[in-house]
Amino acid sequence: MSAKYRVLITDRAWPDCEVEKRELARVDAEVIEAPPGADEATLVECASGVDAIATCWAQVTQAVIDSAPDCKTIARLGIGLDNIDVAHATSLKIPVTNVPDYCIPEVADHAIGLMLASLRNIAFLNQQTKQGIYDLSAAPLPRRVGTLTLGLFGFGLTGQAVAERARAFGMQVIATNSSGNDYGTGTRMVAFEELLEESDVISIHAPLTDATEHQFDAAAFQKMKSNAIIVNTARGALIDFDALKTAVKNEDISGAALDVFDPEPPDLSDPFFQHDRIIATPHAAFISKESLDELRQQAACQVADVLVGKQPSNVVNPAVYE
Numbered sequence: 024m025s026a027k028y029r030v031l032i033t034d035r036a037w038p039d040c041e042v043e044k045r046e047l048a049r050v051d052a053e054v055i056e057a058p059p060g061a062d063e064a065t066l067v068e069c070a071s072g073v074d075a076i077a078t079c080w081a082q083v084t085q086a087v088i089d090s091a092p093d094c095k096t097i098a099r100l101g102i103g104l105d106n107i108d109v110a111h112a113t114s115l116k117i118p119v120t121n122v123p124d125y126c127i128p129e130v131a132d133h134a135i136g137l138m139l140a141s142l143r144n145i146a147f148l149n150q151q152t153k154q155g156i157y158d159l160s161a162a163p164l165p166r167r168v169g170t171l172t173l174g175l176f177g178f179g180l181t182g183q184a185v186a187e188r189a190r191a192f193g194m195q196v197i198a199t200n201s202s203g204n205d206y207g208t209g210t211r212m213v214a215f216e217e218l219l220e221e222s223d224v225i226s227i228h229a230p231l232t233d234a235t236e237h238q239f240d241a242a243a244f245q246k247m248k249s250n251a252i253i254v255n256t257a258r259g260a261l262i263d264f265d266a267l268k269t270a271v272k273n274e275d276i277s278g279a280a281l282d283v284f285d286p287e288p289p290d291l292s293d294p295f296f297q298h299d300r301i302i303a304t305p306h307a308a309f310i311s312k313e314s315l316d317e318l319r320q321q322a323a324c325q326v327a328d329v330l331v332g333k334q335p336s337n338v339v340n341p342a343v344y345e
């Protein structure tokens with residue numbers, strides 16, 4: 024006998040959908056998986072007739088949403104919402120959910136890891152050592168971490184967790200966010216210009232929106248200190264990649280440590296990735312056993328709740344319930 028509901032999972036960053044299947048079976052929903060790497064046309068086909076869509080990184084466009092006229096909810100298997108046309112879902116009264124807190128320690132640890140790997144030349148010296156070069160003279164002379172200022176662009180859950188860790192290293196922390204609220208942390212909130220001019224390290228922790236796209240462009244890199252580095256674990260498109268390449272090449276800034284790119288995957292044959300002062304990881308900041316357990320369980324529950332007529336947790340477009 025077929026299940027009462029069908030839930031499309033567009034893509035995933037983990038090996039199987041067993042957790043999701045188990046959770047959704049409790050409300051008589053079956054999981055349908057799109058083929059790996061499905062393009063928009065394939066997703067449009069897969070979404071036809073489904074009751075819900077859950078997505079990791081695939082683009083849930085207007086066309087995909089329109090191809091599922093019975094769709095009752097769209098769940099982001101993650102925090103960022105830039106791959107979902109939330110405005111269109113809202114116009115159709117479809118609640119969209121995300122899981123805003125499943126990987127905060129992981130991303131904060133990753134950002135600090137990238138920062139230290141760059142400031143302490145760890146990535147570069149590890150590469151040299153593996154090539155049989157046991158010599159530290161080729162690396163730039165590092166500064167003591169505890170003397171440096173960390174500037175956070177975005178001071179939400181992750182930015183605040185990074186600030187807490189950075190203070191344990193003795194760093195001064197300044198931050199910019201939309202509200203200017205320091206959330207009682209005593210962090211000095213500054214304008215974007217000041218963040219650029221005063222920071223030795225800038226770490227990005229804001230969503231990708233129309234307002235933040237290419238926030239870090241050629242003009243921004245010109246204002247940064249020439250010995251500063253930039254760390255990005257948020258979304259690739261907050262940085263104008265061409266401007267970053269020029270800034271690193273011209274030594275307008277000292278380096279970049281990146282977990283996210285635009286597009287993903289990036290073109291790894293680009294010589295930029297071989298540059299000594301560039302560190303890259305493949306959108307890995309969120310990953311741990313614990314974070315994935317929380318994410319998958321919570322996202323599947325949100326879908327199940329909607330299917331049985333309950334309001335799920337973390338609806339990002341609550342206007343649909345008004």
Ligand SMILES: NC(=O)c1ccc[n+]([C@@H]2O[C@H](COP(=O)([O-])OP(=O)(O)OC[C@H]3O[C@@H](n4cnc5c(N)ncnc54)[C@H](O)[C@@H]3O)[C@@H](O)[C@H]2O)c1
Pocket residue numbers: 102103104123126130176177178179180181182199200201202228229230231232234235256257258282283306307308309310
């Ligand atoms: N690399 C990864 O694995 C990974 C994992 C989780 C999240 N992320 C990304 O990181 C982003 C941030 O996550 P979070 O948990 O800190 O989100 P959050 O919502 O808790 O905080 C976002 C912060 O950005 C600020 N902000 C928004 N627009 C701004 C603007 N125009 N100017 C200045 N500040 C602005 C907000 O005021 C807030 O302080 C997510 O949206 C997601 O895209 C990446």
Ligand SMILES: O=C(O)[C@H](O)CO
Pocket residue numbers: 079100101102103104309
């Ligand atoms: O947004 C998120 O949660 C991360 O980027 C992983 O998808």
